[in-house]
Amino acid sequence: MAGIPSTAGQDIPLERAPRFRRRGLMIAAAAALLALLVWAALRAGGGQRVAAAESLRLATVSRGEFIADVSAQGRVVAAVSPTLYAPAVGTINLKVNAGDRVEQGQLLAELDSPEIQNQYAQEEANLAGLRASFQRERLEVETRRLQNQQAVDLAKVAEEGAERERKRAQEAYGMGVLPIMEVDRRADELINAQLRHRHAQEEVRLQGKSLDLQLRGRALELERQQLVVDNMRRRAEELRIVAPVNGVIGTLSVLQRAAVAANQALMTVVDLSALEVEIQVPETYADSLGLEMPAEVRLGSQTFPARLTAISPEVANNQVTGRVAFTGGKPPELRQNQRVSVRIVLDQRQDVLRLPRGPFIEAGGGRYVYVVRDGVAVRTPVTLGAISINQVEIVSGVEAGEQVVISGDQAFEGAETVSIRN
Structure with a gap:
């Protein structure tokens, strides 16, 4: 029975790695371990994040003048652009166009108003009639005064004649020429003449007052009519519309020879x-x-x-x-x-803690800032005051001379401390 084939033939002997390569691997591993240890040490020391110094903008808290201001477009x-209106009903005759430069007092338009012109002529005729009537009344008053004065003078002459007659009668009685009854009659005539003279004087005084009142009434009528004529003259002169200021015709609200109503807008002068x-x-x-x-x-x-x-x-x-x-x-x-x-x-004060304005106001909501101490940005509660275009008032939380991150702290994400890497 054949045995299971061995894998010995597939194995290839390798040469032993050089010593310097093993040393490099050990150094790399040690460096990685060291970085891990540093990161762990920072976390243990409270540095939750690390930020590059070049990505931050720092500013020093200073004390001095603070100007609260606001910028606007x-x-x-x-400031002066009066609108001119039609003073009465009529037909407009324009003398200028939109955009024309005009001078104060220059004629801009004329309004043809037969109603105003006719009424003005009628009132002037009434004034002329009242003036003639007043002159006639004054002549009559002077005549009455002269007649009254004549009556007084005649009564005075009669009184003086009666006085002379009484004196002659007394002289004749003393000489035994006239009886006493004739002397008494002459005395009674003197008394009557004196009474007529006094009554004539009093009548002249009373009639003089009456004539004064009569003439004063006529004068008041003439004065009232003169005021009416002056008002109509003013209204007639207002038909000539002139520029109230030096400037430019802004807009024309009516067309040439158009019929306009009273108080209708005609044009603006800028x-x-x-x-x-x-x-x-x-x-x-x-x-x-x-x-x-x-x-x-x-x-x-x-x-x-x-x-x-x-x-x-x-x-x-x-x-x-x-x-x-x-x-x-x-x-x-x-x-x-x-x-x-x-x-x-808005405001200007001296001896105020201040910082340049920056995005830190919005990032921290104005409740805290990051103060840099020994390379570490520490989140510090603050109270902000007035905010101007370029500066921010610091009420409390930091002191003059401290450095504060005013830009670039958005990436801190509210960390309590952040290490700053140069």
Whole structure:
């Protein structure tokens, strides 16, 4: 019976591995073991993660001036752009076109209004009639005054004649020429003349008051009619529509020779010398905004001082509308509807702990930061204050001089400590 064949013929003797190759394998194994031990030591020491230093941005906590501000995009608008309206019903005759440059006082349009023009002519005729009536009334009053004064003078002359007659009668009685009865009669005539003189004077005084009131009434009627004529003249002059400011015709709301109604919009005049910036600010800053706050308008590489002049009380699309006016003169190259950047200073304080603004605010939710101590970033609770465009106020949690990771800590994923590898 044949035996089972052996596999001896399939075996091939190998040469013994060189000593240096075995040594290399041992070194590689030792290095891997060492890296494992280092990693284990870091985990045992609390370093849960390792981050490269070049992937982080560090900043030093400093103490100094803190400026709380907000940045917004704005659009240049005309601060003065009056709209002109038709003063009455009529037919419009335009003298300018949209886009024309105009000067203050320049004729822009004329309104043909027969109603206003006819009424003006009628009131002027009424004024002329009242003026003639007033002149006639004044002549009559002067005549009445003269007649009354004549009556007073005649009564005075009669009184003086009676006085002389009484004196002559007394002299004649003393000489025995006239009886006493004749002297008494002359005395009674003197008394009657004196009474007529006094009554004439009193009548002249009362009639003078009556004539004054009569003339004053006529004067008031004339004055009232004069006011009516002045008002109609003003309305007639308003039919000539002139430019209220130097500027440009913005829009024409009516066509040439169109019939317009009273108070209908005709056109707008844009004053290009009075430009402001309309901004949209997030409603989160609405409570911090205040009138007359300092601001800066950036136009290209230049900044111009300005101030906040208006804040809308309404919130639309989570935005608050405001107006910013230039304080140091309008930039010469500024034009309407131009887009600019605006920075509004909300607050300015001294001796404040601060850090440059960075993504760490959103990464930590403003509740903690990573402070670097001896190559290890340690998660540290902090309290943040005001946040500006470039800076963040630190209320508590860190001290001046400490280094904080302000960018690149998103990969830390909230670890308590992170080793920083150079």
